[in-house]
Amino acid sequence: MDTGALLVILGKQGAGKGTQCVMLSRYYAIPHISSGDMLRSNVRQKTPLGLKAKQAMDAGELIPDEIVTEMIKARLLQDSALSTGFILDGFPRTALQAEALDEFISPNKLDAVINLDVPQATVIKRLASRRVCQDCQAVYSTSMPPKINWTCDVCGGEVVQRDDDTESSIIRRLELYDKETYPLIDYYTNANLLKNINGVGSTDAVLRRSIKAIDTALKLRYK
Ligand code: AMP
Numbered sequence: 001m002d003t004g005a006l007l008v009i010l011g012k013q014g015a016g017k018g019t020q021c022v023m024l025s026r027y028y029a030i031p032h033i034s035s036g037d038m039l040r041s042n043v044r045q046k047t048p049l050g051l052k053a054k055q056a057m058d059a060g061e062l063i064p065d066e067i068v069t070e071m072i073k074a075r076l077l078q079d080s081a082l083s084t085g086f087i088l089d090g091f092p093r094t095a096l097q098a099e100a101l102d103e104f105i106s107p108n109k110l111d112a113v114i115n116l117d118v119p120q121a122t123v124i125k126r127l128a129s130r131r132v133c134q135d136c137q138a139v140y141s142t143s144m145p146p147k148i149n150w151t152c153d154v155c156g157g158e159v160v161q162r163d164d165d166t167e168s169s170i171i172r173r174l175e176l177y178d179k180e181t182y183p184l185i186d187y188y189t190n191a192n193l194l195k196n197i198n199g200v201g202s203t204d205a206v207l208r209r210s211i212k213a214i215d216t217a218l219k220l221r222y223k
């Protein structure tokens with residue numbers, strides 16, 4: 001049986017991955033699986049994983065590879081996401097995670113890896129002004145707040161600043177991106193999967209660029 005699109009999105013924190021993923025997941029009718037959202041939900045529910053992860057997350061550190069890999073693997077198996085397809089956001093983030101992903105989706109293969117490219121100065125500005133709905137994760141900013149008093153326009157939840165969107169944590173997360181995640185650009189270039197997308201511009205313009213690149217990759221499946 002044919003699977004749905006198997007996609008990964010890479011990009012610095014604040015590049016707009018979450019926003020693009022929500023739209024790409026609707027467009028391709030595939031689940032958006034965000035490791036950060038899953039971890040934050042564990043923190044809110046005070047699960048053993050959440051209690052373990054909170055301190056590292058607030059400081060901008062990474063959660064150990066084995067823990068995150070197990071969490072994503074379980075999620076992909078749980079909803080037979082391997083047959084429906086998926087867009088992974090925030091995972092993989094290290095070379096070990098990328099290798100583990102290849103292994104556990106085998107014999108399937110990823111169709112494309114989108115790399116949302118946004119200059120460092122832009123992401124720092126976006127992260128400092130970012131505000132997020134605690135319940136549905138809709139993203140706002142101090143310059144584009146919800147209509148009524150920091151109450152989410154989508155679900156009515158409370159819109160807040162993320163605990164890890166502090167200056168020291170932002171600096172640490174961007175450092176770790178360069179050290180641990182940037183090498184994945186080479187990994188996926190060598191696998192012929194990388195699609196560099198200019199992430200500057202309106203949400204719709206960036207979406208159109210991503211869809212064009214993904215559609216081209218999906219056509220390769222049927223060659
Ligand atoms: P994000 O929402 O993707 O920015 O993730 C928020 C935080 O969750 C990160 O700063 C890490 O502490 C943790 N995290 C999310 N995904 C991963 C991952 N794949 N590997 C390690 N830590 C992760």
